[in-house]
Amino acid sequence: MKKVILVMLISCFGTSLLFAQQKPKRQKCSVDMLGFLSKGIDTAKARGVADNYYMWDNGATIVVKFVGGGSPLMRKKVMEFAREWEQYANVKLQFVADNTPATNMRVRLGSGAGHNSYVGTYCNLMPQNTQTMNLDTADFIDYGYYMTQLKARIARKDTVIYSWDPEKFIADIKSKPNIVWAFTSMKGTVLHEFGHALGLLHEQSFPNAIRWNKADSIYEKYEREQGWDKAKVDAQVFEVSDQFYTNGTKYDPKSIMQYAIDASETLNGFSVPRNDVLSPGDKMLISTLYPKGQSVSVKEVPKVSVTNLVKIDVVNGTATKKGISIYPVFDIKSNSKLGQVYYVARLVDEDGYYIKDNDNKFNWGGYVATYVKANLLPNSKLSYNKLSQKNLELFLPYSEIPALNGKKVTIEFTVVLDDIVNGQLDKLMYYSLTKPLSLPR
Ligand SMILES: [Zn+2]
Structure with missing residues (x-):
């Protein structure tokens, strides 16, 4: 039987405080x-x-x-x-x-x-x-159980030598094979x-x-x-x-x-x-x-789901078309409510920050971006940019791209929903990032 050495009252008080x-x-x-x-x-x-x-x-x-x-x-x-x-x-x-x-x-x-x-x-x-x-x-550990046990051992003076160390006490509990939860x-x-x-x-x-x-x-x-x-x-x-x-x-x-x-x-x-x-x-x-025996909740709001995002193509412009064209390739499905969505491509710098826009053109939330708005009919399915004829282009003029000084950018593609009927705007429905790219200006 080992001898008890501990400062009883204070350590027990300390323990309960610690556990609190x-x-x-x-x-x-x-x-x-x-x-x-x-x-x-x-x-x-x-x-x-x-x-x-x-x-x-x-x-x-x-x-x-x-x-x-x-x-x-x-x-x-x-x-x-x-x-x-x-x-x-x-x-x-x-x-x-x-x-x-x-x-x-x-x-x-x-x-x-x-x-x-x-x-x-x-x-x-x-x-x-x-x-x-x-x-x-x-x-999830039942600390109350271990405290009661410890106090009983202290009362019996039959416990291990314990120079009180709460962290050690907890580590001891965690190392036990059958923890009381x-x-x-x-x-x-x-x-x-x-x-x-x-x-x-x-x-x-x-x-x-x-x-x-x-x-x-x-x-x-x-x-x-x-x-x-x-x-x-x-x-x-x-x-x-x-x-x-x-x-x-x-x-x-x-x-x-x-x-x-x-x-x-x-x-x-x-x-x-x-x-x-x-x-x-x-x-x-x-x-x-989530009603049982009913297909849709009375609390249903407009929502869309994006699936099969294959890639986000970024195409440089030409002599006459001065800018980059972003073509995300994906499927989208709406639910039973009419949804107004925005397809948004926004620039993110190397440190993970959006880039401030200065001229109030080509921005989303004050940051350099380009977007297209679309009304999705209830219960519809659409595919974008899956055929040779592209059907969704997000165009950003070179003049809107700030000086990057050779740094790369990432393009963030999001689908954002506005629920006009309920006055709830800017609900993020989808999010994806390209790899870092070098953009021409
Ligand atoms: Zn919570």
């Missing part, structure tokens, strides 16, 4: 909608309860794989918990082998990096070699992240629902507990959505998509406890967005 910080309520999840795009982009887009433009097709089979990591038990639990959504939503989560080449969602299970997911079909904009969701398994809270986190992956957004962004206390101390708390800077706190916690995205629902503090909120974070003492189960509101919303 390690595991706030639910480790905050960061939903990254636009973060992967070039740095010049405007990320101040409305968020809300559900982003209808990134819903999967009703009845869709969504192909999901794990990108390495996770014990068989962890994986089994993730699948089991995530599939609870299938009871209410008319979608199927099809988990496939890790080596499946083409999938819709890719889940990393591993220690660290927090929890996050792309929203709905935004996952499809991500390259196949990147993950679309992160589940931080260190957050906190499945209840893990289930809440998995449901929350898969909620994002099905198109749901944070409930706390519901307009006028929460009177946030934006004091410095609150920002400091997020910095300390989550490592988030002010901009990230503003985007992930305080952002208020457009009323449109509430889908006519009422604010639901019991939603799985609602963070736990401490009374200190609001001006009126409002608080929300941690929630690990789907609320009646969650079930109702998801079944309205």
Whole structure:
């Protein structure tokens, strides 16, 4: 029997404090909608309860794989918990082998990096070699169990010599062959992240629902507990959505998509406890967005999907045609609503920034670009530039291309949708980049 040497009260107190910080309520999840795009982009887009433009097709089979990591038990639990959504939503989560080449969602299970997911079909904009969701398994450990065990050993004075080191304590737990997991809270986190992956957004962004206390101390708390800077706190916690995205629902503090909120974070003492189960509101919303026994949701909005982007041809001009012509080769399909789309080609410099436009001509969002607008009829399919007769040209005059001083540029091709009827503009439907090119002027 080994002798105990430790500073009991302080270390135990320290531990619980540490775990309070390690595991706030639910480790905050960061939903990254636009973060992967070039740095010049405007990320101040409305968020809300559900982003209808990134819903999967009703009845869709969504192909999901794990990108390495996770014990068989962890994986089994993730699948089991995530599939609870299938009871209410008319979608199927099809988990496939890790080596499946083409999938819709890719889940990393591993220690660290927090929890996050792309929203709905935004996952499809991500390259196949990147993950679309992160589940931080260190957050799933049942720290309460290990603390109780440690305290009992301390009380019995029969434990190992412990000069208190919280990191070592956690590392010890992680190295155990049969870790005790906190499945209840893990289930809440998995449901929350898969909620994002099905198109749901944070409930706390519901307009006028929460009177946030934006004091410095609150920002400091997020910095300390989550490592988030002010901009990230503003985007992930305080952002208020457009009323449109509430889908006519009422604010639901019991939603799985609602963070736990401490009374200190609001001006009126409002608080929300941690929630690990789907609320009646969650079930109702998801079944309205993905109705069973019905082909299309009443909440359907115009959407388009781009497939088979074969290439983006860039052709230099002639003596009479002074400019470059960009010919993306792809198929596009609209849903049951009339959609107004823009095909946009924008220049990106070597450092990943858009290039500022100076003359208000040939620009998109203030950056050098060229675009073509098209109205797509409901339920239509089109192919562009697949025949010898080209049917979509994005032309950029040489005079509009800034001095690049020998540097290469990348051309970003996007399909952006305006939903005029609902007043929702600039919804990104497709995204692709060429390789770096040298452009003549
Ligand atoms: Zn979240």
